[in-house]
Amino acid sequence: MxxxxxxxxxxxxxxxxxxxxxxxxxxxxxxxxxxxxxxxxxxxxxxxxxxxxxxxxxxxxxxxxxxxxxxxxxxxxxxxxxxxxxxxxxxxxxxxxxxxxxGKGFPIGILKGNDLLIIACGLGLAPLRSLIRFVFDKRQDFGKIHILYGCRNSANMLFLDEIKEWRKRNDVYFESIVDQATPDWAGKVGLVTTLIPGIQIDPDRTFVALVGPPAVYKPAIKELLSRNVPERQILISLERHMKCGVGKCGHCQIQHLYCCQDGPVFNYEAIKHLKEAF
Ligand SMILES: Cc1cc2nc3c(=O)[nH]c(=O)nc-3n(C[C@H](O)[C@H](O)[C@H](O)COP(=O)(O)OP(=O)(O)OC[C@H]3O[C@@H](n4cnc5c(N)ncnc54)[C@H](O)[C@@H]3O)c2cc1C
Ligand code: FES
CATH class of the missing domain: 2.40.30.10 (Translation factors)
Structure with a gap:
């Protein structure tokens, strides 16, 4: 090793x-x-x-x-x-x-020049906001950008002020959805994965950044593979219990990988064979 x-x-x-x-x-x-x-x-x-x-x-x-x-x-x-x-x-x-x-974040050097599909579920928007804001800061370096955001209900939605601004931009496609509709919600209802079939992407040049609770990963990956997005272009952030953060304590280990050092962001091709990852 x-x-x-x-x-x-x-x-x-x-x-x-x-x-x-x-x-x-x-x-x-x-x-x-x-x-x-x-x-x-x-x-x-x-x-x-x-x-x-x-x-x-x-x-x-x-x-x-x-x-x-x-x-x-x-x-x-x-x-x-x-x-x-x-x-x-x-x-x-x-x-x-x-x-x-x-840890290893999103591989900006590889993402540059390509289209991005950012899929956030719940608190997953917290790390993805860093990517979204960076991409907006360097907008000319990236191709088309789609952002899909799913939440339990409207009261759980993060960064509402910023989302209002993202919706107004004509260089970004933003769509949100909730699992449970409340009277104040006039938007879509369902899982975030149900938004994937409705978007226009060129799979060869689209990199996906997907962060959410583990339960969302399997259905989301299934949808993305059915849209012919290559496995190595699907980037997922894995959350594990961590103590040292620097590859010493083993708390975050999945077989030979340390989430704190080799991740938390992995491409699907690299971890698909690790049952414990999902
Ligand atoms: C790489 C990484 C990034 C994270 N980023 C964020 C973030 O941006 N914002 C945020 O709010 N949280 C984030 N978390 C989760 C956060 O670290 C935990 O919520 C925190 O450690 C809980 O500590 P606590 O003492 O408050 O609760 P505890 O009493 O330790 O735990 C409360 C509950 O949270 C669960 N929990 C604790 N740690 C984790 C974990 N690592 N993954 C999943 N469940 C956990 C426990 O099992 C328990 O059910 C991240 C975790 C990792 C590994
Ligand atoms: S947190 Fe200690 S090895 Fe990863």
């Missing part, structure tokens, strides 16, 4: 100040963070950081902002348990710890 070489900074925690907090839904907040001394995070879309909430613990969270914004970065966090609930209680001006960025 390839020897893992850690950079000095892999274990060192950088201090981050919470610049602002936005309540997005009942259970998700968006945190804007600045590193001490004006340091840049220098992440790639799809990478994650290990966030220390002092006195509570350390957790992996995807970076949700575009790398083009260097002064600060965003983390969209769902209150799920001890660490995330403690993070949700912090205020602007409070300090957290940051290690990373870690």
């Amino acid at each position: 390839e020897k893992i070489i850690l950079k000095d900074s892999a274990y060192s925690i950088k201090k981050g100040t919470i610049l602002g907090i936005k309540q997005m839904t009942e259970s998700e907040k968006l945190f804007e963070i600045a590193l001490e001394g004006g340091k840049r995070l220098d992440h790639e879309p799809g990478q994650f950081v290990m966030v220390s909430v002092f006195g509570a613990g350390e957790i992996p969270i995807s970076v949700s902002s575009s790398p083009a914004n260097n002064d600060s970065f965003d983390l969209c966090v769902r209150a799920a348990g001890k660490v995330t609930n403690t993070l949700h209680k912090l205020k602007a001006g409070d300090m957290i710890g940051i290690r990373g960025p870690f």
Whole structure:
């Protein structure tokens, strides 16, 4: 196996100040963070950081902002348990710890010049927002862009203000859908995968970025393969329990792969034979 070489900074925690907090839904907040001394995070879309909430613990969270914004970065966090609930209680001006960025994100160099189909389900929009904003920052470098976003219901939808802007753009096709319609929802109802047959794509030049709960991956991949999208052009982010973030503890291991280092973004061709991946 390839020897893992850690950079000095892999274990060192950088201090981050919470610049602002936005309540997005009942259970998700968006945190804007600045590193001490004006340091840049220098992440790639799809990478994650290990966030220390002092006195509570350390957790992996995807970076949700575009790398083009260097002064600060965003983390969209769902209150799920001890660490995330403690993070949700912090205020602007409070300090957290940051290690990373870690892992392999979306391969921007390969995506450039191609069409993108971005499929987000629920909290999957958090890491994909980083890719979406980056692509908008460098719009001329990419071909056609389709974004499909599925959520349990309208109250769970993230980044609503930005979605309004994305809908207005004429260089992006955006479509959203909910599993359960509420009286305020006039849009489509069903699973996000049901939107795939309705879009016009050229499979040979389309790369798919798919992030959502594991249950969405199998039906989505089935639809994409039926549209002749090549397996290696389907990019999926896998979420596993993580402790070290740097390929040492084995918590995130799937057979020979470490999600924290070899992923979290993988192409389907590379992991399709790993039963545990799905
Ligand atoms: C690469 C990566 C990126 C992530 N990005 C985000 C993000 O952008 N925003 C966000 O809100 N969350 C994200 N998560 C999930 C986040 O790390 C967990 O919600 C967090 O660790 C829960 O910690 P806790 O102490 O609050 O809850 P705990 O008490 O530890 O857990 C609460 C519940 O969440 C489940 N859980 C814990 N960790 C994970 C995990 N890694 N994957 C799936 N379920 C988990 C537990 O099984 C339990 O049911 C990411 C996870 C990974 C691995
Ligand atoms: S989180 Fe420790 S090996 Fe991946």
